[in-house]
Amino acid sequence: MVNRTHLAWIYSVVSLFASLSAFSEPAASQALNPKSGNAYLSASMLAMQNDPMANPISLWLEKGKEIWSSSGSQTSCQQCHGLLEDNKSVATQFPKWSSKLKKLINLEDQILECSKRTSEKFNGLEDSNLLALSAALHQQSMHQSFTLRPHQNSNKAWQSELNAGAQLYTQRIGRMNLACTHCHDQNVGKRMQTDLISPGNPTGFPIFKMSWQGMGSIDRRLRACFSGVQANVPLPGSRELRQLELFLKMRAEGMPIEGPSLRR
C-alpha cells in the first residue's frame, strides 16, 4: 500500500538523485576529458616547469616581451596593439577566419602576417622569434578558455572547416592505419614505451619539447603525429592543420589555457 507520505519520500529521494546527477553532468561547453598535457608530466618535469630559473621557456618569454616593444626602422607590435599586458585574450581567439585571406589562420599565421608591417622578419612559422611572441601572448591568456566563434559573415565557411577537422580527427590514415581518436580518446593513459597517451587537449602551446631541444608550435606537434602513423605529413600552415587545430580547441572548450608548456 503506497500512501501520500511514502510517495513524497520516494519523490524526494528521486529529486535528490536527479539534482546530484545534474551536478555531475558536464556543462555543454566542457571538454569530454578535461585533462591537460601537464597532468601527464613527471614530477621532475613539473618542478622544472614551475621554476622560471630552470624552465627554458623563460628565455622565449623574455625574447617575446623584448620583440613586442622594440622597433627598428618600422612599426613595433606595441605601436599597433598597445602594451603586451593589455592583450589578455588574443590567444584565446585563434584559429579564426580571416576575411582578408579567406581561410582559417592561427596565432602564428597572424604574427607572420603582421611581420610584413613591422621591422621584425621571421623565417617561417617555426622561427624562434615568432614562437617567442606566440609564447608571450599565450602566457597573457593563461587561465582563460578558448573563445572560438565564427565571424558573422563567415559562419558557413567556419563551420565547414570545423567539420573537416572533426573528420580528420576520426579518419584512419597512414601505414599504421590509425586515427587521432584511437589514441587520444580510446587509449588515454596507456603507455607507448615511456610516453603516456594524453587526451590531446591543446591548452599548453607553444611547447618546449625535450626531444626537440627547442620551442615548437601546434603545427609541429600535429605534424609529428602524422609522421608517427606514417602518413603524408602536411606542410606547416596547411589547411588541414588549421582545421584540426580548430576542432581540437573546440573539443577543449572550457579548459583553461596554461600558457607555453614543457613536454617530454
Added chain:
Amino acid sequence: MCSMRALLIFFCLLISKLSPAEEINSTVGPGYEIMTNKFKGNCVACHELPGRQGINSTFGPSLHGVGARLNKAELKQWIVDARKINPNTLMPPFGSNHGLTAVANTNTLLDKEQIQQVLNTMSTWR
C-alpha cells in the same frame, strides 16, 4: 678427464637453470631485432615484449606467452592484416597496404621474409 666432464655438465646445468633455451632463442635474432627496431616493426612501441626491462608499452596486449595463445596461422594473420580478424582493430597491417589512405610510403611495413622472422620469434613465446 672425468673432472672435465663433470665441470662441463655442471656448466650446462647452470646455464639451463639460469635461462631456459627458448628464452635465449626468442629474445635474440633477426625477428626480435625487427620487433624492437624503431625503423622496422617497432612492435615494442605498443606491446610488452619478453626480454625487455623497465617501462613497457600497454597500448596493445602483452606478447608474453602469445605463442601458446595463438597458433602460427593465427599469429601470421594478426601480423599481416588483422583487419580480417577484427575490422575495428588498432593493429597496423604489417603485410598489406590495401585500403590505406594518405600513406607516406607505398611499401608494406614489413616484407614477407621479415614477417616470417617475426612469426618464428613470436611462436617461441610460450
